[in-house]
Amino acid sequence: MKIDWDRRTCARRGHVTYAPLEPELRERLHASTGLGEAWRCLRCGDFALGDPHGSGPADQAPLVPRGKVLRDIFILRFLAVERAVRGVFIVLVAVAVWKFSNSQDAVRRLFDDYLNVLRPVFRHFHYDLDHSPVVGTIQKTFGYKHSTLVLVAVLLLVYALIEIIEGVGLWRAKRWAEYLTVVATAIFLPLEIYELTEKISWLKIATLAINILAVLYILLGKRLFGLRGGHAAFEAERQSASLLEVETTAGVGALTP
CATH class of the missing domain: 1.10.287 (Helix Hairpins)
Incomplete structure (x- = not known):
């Protein structure tokens, strides 16, 4: 079963709407209904009735985590x-x-x-x-x-x-904490492996497995220490997941002959 992280989060926290000043982009995010104005949520993409939570240039819109970014936040909080x-x-x-x-x-x-x-x-x-x-x-x-x-x-x-x-x-979801977690956890991995050579227990095995997976996930998924393009690639991935970024790119593509 695939989890819809966007709608799951909106159901708990509510929608996040924004009215950009750019006319064409504003039109794609706005709808008029019999019950009043509706704006597309920047997280789940559904239209929500009521006034937008914010307004201004598109490049000043809040960067709302969605999709894979939301899933990553859930794992980090675990x-x-x-x-x-x-x-x-x-x-x-x-x-x-x-x-x-x-x-x-x-x-x-x-x-x-x-x-x-x-x-x-x-x-x-x-x-x-x-x-x-x-x-x-x-x-x-x-x-x-x-x-x-x-x-x-x-x-x-x-x-x-x-x-x-x-x-x-x-x-x-602080990046310095991801670096600290990777370094601190990696330092203690040899000690945990040594303890397993002394006496094996399911708790020690589970702890070691969680720590190894945590190091690999954060190291590769968050592109630390320059891996997979480093911080620049990580920020570009976050930006590309933004609904407003998607809509802006789609608008540019539609205007390109």
Whole structure:
């Protein structure tokens, strides 16, 4: 099923109409009906009753995202939500690490107490908690210095801040955010691949796949670092998707013998 991004967006946000001063172009975007004047929406192309939202020269009309550009915005906002959620989660982890660093001895005593209570229960089911990988990992963290844990918490907060900034920038479709996302994500890809060599999990595989696809999509689709014509080609593509640009070009073609 093909999604009509233009009409889908207009249904949620309303139409965007504009009355250009150029007579021939104005005529193609205007219609008179029994219910009053109607103007073509610059996004979906349908006629909407009522006065236009703006008026002026055609080259000063708002550049309304439509078609493929709208689809790209939807994908970027999906990535923005994913980055923001991840950033908030990392903040919570950083806070937990910081609190743990300040009460390390108390947490260790509490953990040992619970371990002594649970040890006979697990032994009944023939499971040795003293040789459990999970228990061993937790016990190792108790040996970390306070300064080391604080450093880990700070690094996690920096990473979370980068993720949240990426999310905000991608939601607003800022080009600098696309560059930041590609660079920051690509830097951590080797680490994610290394983690898979240590232990494979579906969550790690899914995260790696999403990040690789995100890098390739933004890098190629948004023509970053000069790829596929670079920023100039990207802006030309946006302009060519504009309904007003289409109508203007059609008018020029019709006048050309």
